[in-house]
Amino acid sequence: MPDFATDPALAPALAPAHDATPLVGIQDLEKSYGRVRALAGLSLELFAGPTGLLGQNGAGKTTLIKLLLGLLRPDAGTALVAGWDPSTAAGRIGLRRAVGYMPESDCLLPGMTGVEIVSTLGRLTGLSRADALSRSHEVLDYVGIEEARYRLADEYSAGTKQRLKLAQALVHDPPLLLLDEPTSGLDPKGRRHMLDLVHDLGHHHGKSLLLCSHLLPDVERTCRDVVVLQAGRAVLRGTIAELTRDEERRVRVEVGGDHARFAGALAAAGFDVRPEEPAEVGARYSVRLDGRAQDADLLFEIAAGTGATLRSLEEVRSSLEEVFLAGVAGDEAR
Numbered sequence: 001m002p003d004f005a006t007d008p009a010l011a012p013a014l015a016p017a018h019d020a021t022p023l024v025g026i027q028d029l030e031k032s033y034g035r036v037r038a039l040a041g042l043s044l045e046l047f048a049g050p051t052g053l054l055g056q057n058g059a060g061k062t063t064l065i066k067l068l069l070g071l072l073r074p075d076a077g078t079a080l081v082a083g084w085d086p087s088t089a090a091g092r093i094g095l096r097r098a099v100g101y102m103p104e105s106d107c108l109l110p111g112m113t114g115v116e117i118v119s120t121l122g123r124l125t126g127l128s129r130a131d132a133l134s135r136s137h138e139v140l141d142y143v144g145i146e147e148a149r150y151r152l153a154d155e156y157s158a159g160t161k162q163r164l165k166l167a168q169a170l171v172h173d174p175p176l177l178l179l180d181e182p183t184s185g186l187d188p189k190g191r192r193h194m195l196d197l198v199h200d201l202g203h204h205h206g207k208s209l210l211l212c213s214h215l216l217p218d219v220e221r222t223c224r225d226v227v228v229l230q231a232g233r234a235v236l237r238g239t240i241a242e243l244t245r246d247e248e249r250r251v252r253v254e255v256g257g258d259h260a261r262f263a264g265a266l267a268a269a270g271f272d273v274r275p276e277e278p279a280e281v282g283a284r285y286s287v288r289l290d291g292r293a294q295d296a297d298l299l300f301e302i303a304a305g306t307g308a309t310l311r312s313l314e315e316v317r318s319s320l321e322e323v324f325l326a327g328v329a330g331d332e333a334r
Helices: 061-069 089-098 114-124 129-143 158-170 188-203 216-222 259-268 297-305 320-332
Strands: 022-033 036-047 050-055 076-081 099-102 176-180 208-212 225-230 233-239 250-257 272-278 283-288 308-315
Touching: 022 061, 036 061, 036 076, 036 225, 036 233, 050 061, 050 188, 050 216, 061 076, 061 099, 061 176, 061 208, 076 089, 089 099, 099 158, 114 129, 114 158, 129 158, 158 176, 158 188, 188 208, 188 216, 208 216, 216 320, 250 259, 250 297, 259 272, 259 283, 259 297, 259 308, 297 308
Parallel strands: 050 208, 050 225, 099 176, 176 208
Antiparallel strands: 022 036, 022 076, 225 233, 250 283, 250 308, 272 283
């Protein structure tokens, strides 16, 4: 991907926020549609990096994104996005440079080629005609749209349209990307390609992004942090690594040699040992660690004393799906 940040044509663009400074700050945000309350006093801080926004249908995800873009006005509360207030005219103009938006639904300009669409949207962010055209070709190369860029976008496949929408969100090199269901309607190959692009942007190109999705594996694959919305409130937030860490620290060990004797010795020493599926050579066990064996050295000592060999050892984590369901269930039980 081209390094837009070093290009003088894009000098006015905002730099990515420091990790210690919230890129998005939301305070007591409320929005209702008649009697339906989409956001219920939402307060939230989002920091630089890739963040997943999860929630069931009607949880408030799309409403939140539209409020952050200034497409909707809140009933109450405030939001700052990269230092801009989307509820003001000046803030919405500033957001054009600071944010790239990839909507879920098709919003492509009819009767235009792919490169024309991307360059036109680049012009709307303040780029000159020449810079917008140059950047359009670079981002279209990045997302994998080659000769098709000269065809009418009306003729594109679903996968190519999704990549075109990502290209137009990237053309002005914004520090923050808002991606609304980027894999919607894609076949498995197209979905993998899109997730590879999103992961690359968030982990290798320093882009901060808010990925709105109902597909937990997509978020788990591409994001570092996650926020779960339920009934317009944040019921769960944090890094995926921390949220999926089991409260009872367990490790999965693959054991060669006399694995039965090893398991018996662990049980005799007071460890909670659970057999899992057989391995190609030996067996696998799930072992709960305690204060005596936080670094797992004691497991190696017991293995050596029983004639067994630890072929592999990995920490066991819960899945993001389990964390999501537990967070939603906990909120519903209140």
